[in-house]
Amino acid sequence: MRKTLLESLTHGSLTEPAPAPDASALAELAAKVDRAAQARLGRSLAIREVDAGSCNGCELEIHALSNAFYDVERFGLRFVASPRHADVLLVTGPVTRNMRQALERTYNATPDPKWVVAVGGCAIDGGIFRGSYACVGGVSETIPVDLHIKGCPPSPTDLLRGLLALLEHVSAKR
Amino acid sequence: MGILDSIPHVHAVPSHRPWPRAVVTEAGWQAAIDRLVEGGLTLLGFWGEPTAVHMAMLDGSSAEIAVVTYACPAGTFPSVASRHPPALRLERTIHDLFGLVPDAADDLRPDLRPWLDHDAWGRSYPLSGRNASRDAQPYRFLPAEGEALHQVAVGPVHAGIIEPGHFRFSANGEHVVRLEQWLGYTHKGIESLMQGADLEAAAKLANRTSGDSAVAYAFAFARAAEAALDIQVPRRANYLRALMAELERLANHFGDIGAICNDASFALMHAQTGILRERTLRAADIAFGHRLMMDVVVPGGVARDIAPDGLPALRMLLAEINKVFPRLIELYDNTASLQDRTVTTGVVKADYVRQFGAGGYVGRASGRDFDARRTLAYAPYDHLSFEVPVLDMGDVNARVWIRIREVEQSVELIAQILGLMEPGEIRTAPPAGRGGCEGLALTEAFRGDVLAWLRLDGELRVERCHLRDASWFQWPLLETAIEGNIIADFPLCNKSFNCSYSGADL
Numbered sequence: 082m083r084k085t086l087l088e089s090l091t092h093g094s095l096t097e098p099a100p101a102p103d104a105s106a107l108a109e110l111a112a113k114v115d116r117a118a119q120a121r122l123g124r125s126l127a128i129r130e131v132d133a134g135s136c137n138g139c140e141l142e143i144h145a146l147s148n149a150f151y152d153v154e155r156f157g158l159r160f161v162a163s164p165r166h167a168d169v170l171l172v173t174g175p176v177t178r179n180m181r182q183a184l185e186r187t188y189n190a191t192p193d194p195k196w197v198v199a200v201g202g203c204a205i206d207g208g209i210f211r212g213s214y215a216c217v218g219g220v221s222e223t224i225p226v227d228l229h230i231k232g233c234p235p236s237p238t239d240l241l242r243g244l245l246a247l248l249e250h251v252s253a254k255r
Numbered sequence: 256m257g258i259l260d261s262i263p264h265v266h267a268v269p270s271h272r273p274w275p276r277a278v279v280t281e282a283g284w285q286a287a288i289d290r291l292v293e294g295g296l297t298l299l300g301f302w303g304e305p306t307a308v309h310m311a312m313l314d315g316s317s318a319e320i321a322v323v324t325y326a327c328p329a330g331t332f333p334s335v336a337s338r339h340p341p342a343l344r345l346e347r348t349i350h351d352l353f354g355l356v357p358d359a360a361d362d363l364r365p366d367l368r369p370w371l372d373h374d375a376w377g378r379s380y381p382l383s384g385r386n387a388s389r390d391a392q393p394y395r396f397l398p399a400e401g402e403a404l405h406q407v408a409v410g411p412v413h414a415g416i417i418e419p420g421h422f423r424f425s426a427n428g429e430h431v432v433r434l435e436q437w438l439g440y441t442h443k444g445i446e447s448l449m450q451g452a453d454l455e456a457a458a459k460l461a462n463r464t465s466g467d468s469a470v471a472y473a474f475a476f477a478r479a480a481e482a483a484l485d486i487q488v489p490r491r492a493n494y495l496r497a498l499m500a501e502l503e504r505l506a507n508h509f510g511d512i513g514a515i516c517n518d519a520s521f522a523l524m525h526a527q528t529g530i531l532r533e534r535t536l537r538a539a540d541i542a543f544g545h546r547l548m549m550d551v552v553v554p555g556g557v558a559r560d561i562a563p564d565g566l567p568a569l570r571m572l573l574a575e576i577n578k579v580f581p582r583l584i585e586l587y588d589n590t591a592s593l594q595d596r597t598v599t600t601g602v603v604k605a606d607y608v609r610q611f612g613a614g615g616y617v618g619r620a621s622g623r624d625f626d627a628r629r630t631l632a633y634a635p636y637d638h639l640s641f642e643v644p645v646l647d648m649g650d651v652n653a654r655v656w657i658r659i660r661e662v663e664q665s666v667e668l669i670a671q672i673l674g675l676m677e678p679g680e681i682r683t684a685p686p687a688g689r690g691g692c693e694g695l696a697l698t699e700a701f702r703g704d705v706l707a708w709l710r711l712d713g714e715l716r717v718e719r720c721h722l723r724d725a726s727w728f729q730w731p732l733l734e735t736a737i738e739g740n741i742i743a744d745f746p747l748c749n750k751s752f753n754c755s756y757s758g759a760d761l
Binding site for chain 1: 371373375376377378381411412414415416417418419439440441442443444445447448456459460463464465466467469510523526527529530532533536540546547549582583586589590755756757
């Protein structure tokens with residue numbers, strides 16, 4: 082174990098420079114985010130992930146954000162265990178009817194100010210599951226959404242771009 | 256002797272490939288259940304149609320599969336679950352989706368509590384084709400009675416970045432007396448979306464049945480379609496499929512090994528395997544243009560060949576794994592505080608994995624020597640040499656070791672495939688206008704065997720498709736594994752199973 086630990090200290094870092102924030106995401110946010118609310122947050126966001134019926138592909142890539150290459154915590158982005166601790170809900174999936182109530186309750190349990198980021202093609206409009214008796218459709222049909230991140234699933238870089246856009250926007254308006 | 260020789264049947268369906276499907280009467284249906292109860296056959300799948308139910312069964316000793324079909328125009332069928340518990344959730348699902356009612360003697364009354372139906376769809380029996388409504392009642396968990404018992408309700412929204420499901424623990428102090436799962440939260444109606452879809456759209460749905468097993472599902476779906484259409488896939492396409500399947504296995508096993516250790520608070524392993532997982536996904540992205548390799552395996556072959564810089568990327572990946580992974584194995588093996596958490600925790604009994612036909616590391620860690628790649632030897636695994644690790648401790652530790660050994664085998668397999676692949680065609684076009692035909696296929700995903708069954712109409716559209724994840728037969732065993740363990744060890748046990756919610760909720 083000692084060798085592995087020492088090597089981690091002496092070898093260069095794997096963590097890659099941050100990608101530029103997504104310009105279209107910034108524009109989307111500029112139109113939506115409430116100016117007054119932003120003053121209350123530092124350059125730090127607590128994120129609660131909610132799987133509203135995804136195929137679990139998006140979860141895999143959201144997980145990857147925490148690995149040594151992307152290391153989201155360096156930007157002040159943290160995944161938290163409860164919506165009570167969260168500033169941001171990161172929602173995936175076509176919102177199955179069986180998850181709709183749980184999603185609403187999670188949203189209501191999140192204190193203001195809060196943002197909702199819909200992740201992946203399903204979360205935007207139901208994706209390939211649209212039209213099923215068991216799916217509501219996009220996340221915005223159930224709770225208000227501030228930002229969409231496209232992709233099936235979006236790569237960790239896509240996710241990082243979107244989240245950085247959110248972070249930049251929040252801190253720029255302080 | 257074939258499976259159907261011992262099961263009286265009316266007739267065999269001619270267009271079902273590669274294994275037979277036979278229509279049976281009640282006597283045949285009961286005879287099939289007898290064979291399951293005795294343990295001579297293993298239940299592989301159990302699914303419905305508006306007026307019929309089908310059971311796929313495996314004879315492990317002869318590697319033979321057969322499907323029996325019971326027509327139920329009156330809407331009832333003899334219950335399988337009341338005699339053979341592994342069928343229970345599948346039977347409840349058939350009732351939820353098709354409204355068919357399992358029938359049994361009064362003393363064996365079948366469990367008809369809803370499974371996927373959470374009374375949120377706005378309709379009952381969505382695939383039955385009729386407008387019936389069901390009496391909705393609050394879900395009733397099984398009772399656990401005793402002094403000082405308390406309940407802990409977890410989910411559907413969990414604390415980690417994982418899929419939704421509900422766990423109801425009955426505990427005495429720290430010790431779990433009973434765990435009952437209630438899933439179905441991610442039910443997307445995949446079987447209904449499949450109906451009428453063309454092959455391309457249906458393959459996309461198959462890819463997204465459980466995203467972590469996209470390749471395995473696409474592979475199973477494609478092989479079922481190819482069996483139905485009776486077409487051969489070019490040799491190179493088969494190798495490319497296996498290459499992707501093994502990359503997918505590597506990525507998932509790396510993720511799981513790290514995550515299990517992380518649930519025992521050993522973050523170092525998680526960080527290191529996270530690096531290997533990321534490197535695997537990046538190599539997959541370079542080689543096949545998508546990190547999870549979705550939509551590359553298609554009926555008839557593969558949609559794209561490996562990119563020119565894919566080969567060096569894969570060779571570099573293998574070199575890196577060979578350099579780093581042995582040290583991580585040593586780290587796992589020599590960290591006593593970690594072993595203290597994993598050894599003897601969450602034991603799954605060998606009898607249960609046999610009875611349930613549990614696949615993947617859950618079965619193989621408890622002595623069930625089954626791997627679809629070897630037992631059924633589908634192409635190209637019939638031309639590759641590899642070992643199937645089997646252990647019999649059945650604890651979290653054994654499930655970690657199965658994964659470790661499988662990583663080593665997958666690395667070997669990828670090296671073999673890279674050596675054997677020759678230039679050539681990568682796709683066979685599906686024949687136009689072949690009449691109604693049916694196919695069945697099994698592939699080995701990282702967590703166990705995936706079954707795909709489908710019926711195509713004359714215009715190559717899916718008339719009916721059923722996909723069965725390995726998790727169906729693993730989830731119930733997690734309920735048994737946690738019994739007598741402490742609640743604090745549940746995340747560890749759960750992660751060592753890593754069952755799919757989406758794959759089993761459909």
